[in-house]
Amino acid sequence: MSNYFPAEKFKSIPTPFYFYDMGLLEQTLQKVKSESDKYNFVVHYAIKANANDRILERIREYGMGVDCVSGFEVKKALDMGFPAQGIVFAGVGKADWEIEMGIDNNIACFNVESTAELDVINEIATRKNQKVKVAMRINPNVKANTHKYITTGLDENKFGIHQMDVEKTVDAITKMDFINLEGIHFHIGSQIMDLSSFSALCERVNEIQDWFEEKGIALKTINVGGGLGIDYNKPAENPIPDFENYFRIFSEGIKLRPGQEIHFELGRSVVGQCGNLISKVLYVKEGVKTNFAIIDGGMTDLIRPALYQAYHKIENITSNGSEEKYDVVGPICESSDSFGKDIELPKTSRGDLMAIRSAGAYGEVMVSRYNLREEPKAYYSDQL
Known part of the structure; x- marks a missing residue:
């Protein structure tokens, strides 16, 4: 669980959204x-x-x-x-x-x-x-x-x-x-x-x-x-x-x-470092070789991993469980809608909040409405 984010305040905000420090x-x-x-x-x-x-x-x-x-x-x-x-x-x-x-x-x-x-x-x-x-x-x-x-x-x-x-x-x-x-x-x-x-x-x-x-x-x-x-x-x-x-x-x-x-x-x-994409876990799906943490944020909200195979650190900010490995993926109907494979996270469950770090650059500005999704809103540390 991260102390960097006001996770309790986040729980009342519809996800996904951008959070700026x-x-x-x-x-x-x-x-x-x-x-x-x-x-x-x-x-x-x-x-x-x-x-x-x-x-x-x-x-x-x-x-x-x-x-x-x-x-x-x-x-x-x-x-x-x-x-x-x-x-x-x-x-x-x-x-x-x-x-x-x-x-x-x-x-x-x-x-x-x-x-x-x-x-x-x-x-x-x-x-x-x-x-x-x-x-x-x-x-x-x-x-x-x-x-x-x-x-x-x-x-x-x-x-x-x-x-x-x-x-x-x-x-x-x-x-x-x-x-x-x-x-x-x-x-x-x-x-x-x-x-x-x-x-x-x-x-x-x-x-x-x-x-x-x-x-x-x-x-x-x-x-x-x-x-x-x-x-x-x-x-x-x-x-x-x-x-x-x-x-x-x-x-x-x-x-x-x-x-x-x-x-x-x-x-x-x-x-780059002041922005983060906050997303909620929809499901944890057991696979043959790996477990999938399926979140409500997708490549429409942060396209860099799909476009460049870019790495963003992912944190579960609401769990204190023991470490397990997950593929963190989004809900978009594209195989490239993935934020990371074999990511070590605290035991993750439906409803947990994920922070995808370092998303202040080429994150919000590259948002799309593919699958007719709504654009994520932005929230700020000095207003929460």
Whole structure:
């Protein structure tokens, strides 16, 4: 039985639901701010990780900008009161209306990923007679040592401009009257726990910077993306990522020119550990080789295990029984609707409450209504 969760209060709340530890979010934000402020780094929150209103309100109060990957996210950020001058807009497939929204609201920067996209942005900017700031997302071919679906910085990934095409892209920009090259942008992947990957990125950034300098091109911003992971295995022991060493690596590793800024786009590392999916056991089903704990939360509520085979620590927060092994599965009519196999849990019975930990990032924001299920509600530690 866990002391981390107010299990008695949970018993009166319909499951499944998301539970956010607002105290932990506060501590994490304080750490991000204190460590990034040491070096005057600029942090944009990657809103794709979690767009819950209360989460966004707290992040806004810490003065962060926002990293968006759709026009809908840009609109959400603006509606939540984030200043347009702190919004950067990335993504390989920006539609015309999304580009227009960014231009009309005078956002800080478009992170562009192809010359084809640049052509469209310039065409729309010309029509609107408005200069647009862009950063070139360059594919640095740095291996991130993470899941293949969330590695984004290798040559074969769909993201970014290949290094062989950088000169051609720069030449194209010089011919565009309404495009200002603000900086360069990188993002090598997500859930990166080996910090040496970021050291390798710094080396590549310096090499690319040297090339721009040789061409006489001054860059204002170096955007290194995000990617810092969280400890899914031991969320209670390591609730806040190692922001101290993460930011230090970039401070020591990147050779800044006068007047340059380093920008970051952090998502999972900010919100991942503060969120949890709470679900109720519907049945314990005896199988031939294993017992199944069938819960009322499913892949519609938290898709990461089904999509990435991602691990989330599962806790029975209402049982003190002896340890037994279970396959923890959901009610969705898909074989992939499973949260873990051979999970050691206290003896589990119908009505027990399960907490699926570390679900604050890519949890609630990826909810679907498959099987016509209702979306889970959210509850907060400071309101229970």
